[in-house]
Amino acid sequence: MSDKNRSQWDLGRFVETLTYFEVIPFLNWVQQLIQGRFTDSQAKPNGGKNVGVILVAGATGGLGKRVVQRLLERGYKVRALVRDIEKARTILSDDIDLVVGDITKPETLTPVVMANIQAVVCCTAVRVQPVEGDTADRAKYYQGIKFYQPEIVGDTPENVEYQGVKNLVETAVKYLPQANEKLIFDFSNPSTELKNIWGAVDDVVMGGVSQSNIQLVENAAFFAGNVSTANSGGFASVRTRNFDPPFDLSGYTGVKLRVKGDGQRYKFFLRTDTQWDGIGYSYSFDTIANTWIDVTIPFTDLTPVFRAKTVKDCPPIDSKRIRSFQLMLSKFEYDNALNPNFSPGGFVLQLESIKAYGGETFPQFILVSSAGVTRPGRPGINLEEEPPAVRLNDQLGGILTWKLKGEDSLRASRIPYTIVRPCALTEEPGGKSLILEQGDNIRGKISREDVAELCVQALQQRKACNVTFEVKQAENSVNSIDWHQLFSNLQPDK
Template identity: 65%
Template structure:
């Protein structure tokens, strides 16, 4: 297995490796100093993007456009389902991926709509406009909000019920509970090329050589591993994540790979040192066969240069600095890899995920307060909001919203259903009040509802709950979102 001959050592590759990973700080600083600043700023911005796309439905509406703006401000990747892409581009700008389709036409909702999404925020609804002939003299007021007697442009049944059912059918195949996509090579972004680099045995005098390429919806880690010069490993590694990833809510790492029958290692680091302790897991591959490898954090072995470190302690998943894939002739503590042979190799990767996390909302539906009130025995319509009083005249708009809610609850997706009271254009800085039972009346800002939707994405306590929300007059210095959601009863 060991090649006896000496081979020329490539000192140039040695320094390229160290400078790429900033292992020589002075040289790394010079490299960054003279790099093209525009390209570096672009890579930095892309590197901070949160992996996994949020699909926003109803993105050009009053709440939807605010949701999009806030998602972009928080560095989420956003896809907007829109009816008119040209108009949407003018409203939403160039940073949003647009998908032109119609909820009421299932044929337009192709699988690409749900590709790589991690959650849906649905703010869709029928369009309304004043009745022809309405004049300011026919203005009505409810809780200080001016409105006109409207007419419905769309069919509530088609949009608020059948459209939601159509949407759920498409997205539920892509939304898997308890997972976090870390690297999605099936549709790679430009920052992936700036994240991974080769770390071969050239760093210790060897001549093995590898690289990672993005080809045809996958990453290919390949090269030629040699045991000459006492070498025998090739690997690709990420630059340090800044800030480090917090995976403490998850149980392990999942790799979707296709191999060549060799045994590889996955190495993850909980410190930012270049040559520090790594936590390793060996896995075998099947030739030309896609497999899913799950790596529990509890099974990781602490190592330093392929030697186990008995006093290193358990892996700390709250600060993940880097990840690495390696082919090596050694296992641990001098033992040989039983499925190793020098020469050409190839490992294909579709994705790297964290698995086993707490369930978080994946389908956030903005519905409406009052959906259960039409037809409720003993209801005094004169005391109800306009939408309740006008439900029949508006084609049963609240009735069909309720049916749409039921479609979401029955989907099997982790959801929350938000029922805002009368929506306003106010700043959204007031104290929020949540309640259940559909008796709430009042007002709430569209800005506040947009922020609520985004906060709910990261709060497990919000899962599978339906609630009404309004604002109080008092200004909120801060909002304890977790407590608000925790005090609600699950459906």
């Protein structure tokens, strides 16, 4: 190597890189102590966590607040759509994102409300109350066992149960991701979490002087810097710290990047190893200058490499345990070949998202409707035996008729859905065995606790896609429910 091509190597940046990625854990600890940054955000990033948000409409209601609670307990990020934020603060936990909106006013279902949603659980309802009035905590309405002559107060069932649900469905369609994709990194929503996960790994680790970083700006991340071939170097990269637990992407075909580059060829790596300098699974892709493109990377097309050398006899990637992600601009292709689309100097690759694609489809919209919606006016119905909402449907502004129309709007959409039609809701403790039926013929009662659990479980059940069913509780209590089995017995809607 000629002296001309030697540049000043930066020891500080070398230590910083190894420290960030915990190759020198002790230094990392000291640094955090000195800087007072020994916080949770520095804990290992969690690959099991969901990136998207579950939007709960009707979150201040008897059922909605329980759905929120159970989603939080399972580690989901939750956003509550509420009409009155002060009221919501008295009912809901501090851990959630509260957004103000009214489903009857589509203009309030703004990007702030809908951004980054992964699924919607809709528990809204018109206000029903005893004609004689209720207590401040609505105890007479909520108990669900003793009959009080009911009336609708406030907005009409047509507005809330039909038009409102339809508004929410039509807005959600525009924001929900492809049902068979999983969002892994959403760079269009920069967060401190993302900043704590991604860091630069440049050829400084090999003695080189290239420099890069990842900057989170308004709608994208910029992987940018300067690649120098001095000191036999020639690469710049950004890499995530190791995820613990790792990402389980085994149900997916591969990974999809949404990027805008500068015409150069970049590399994408996945690693299953926690080792700093171990085997990576690599894929090279060309960018088109100043143009957004989707780069689709099937797991089967990844090449195992150690640094830039292909590794023979290496097993294919185990997509069940993805520990880290990396993007690189390198002078080298593989095995001493050169990158044909590389020029040293400044570069920029914009990133919008990294997703897993080709997975199974799960429900993305859970609508809580009601048993009885098809019974008003149905031939052969004996009103004497029917629950109050069926008997009093006309007096209650056609509540069930409009709920059915709300259901129809969801069934007509392209969203994978689950429509839950509970029998009379009670405030009794949950934990009962559940009876699911189709055809709208059952009568009975069910605890709001159990309906909330059912809604949360449906989000993770493939067989809950595009089904409509009634549900009531059985007499017996159970410790656990085989949800897969329960949903497997249902027929999808035509």
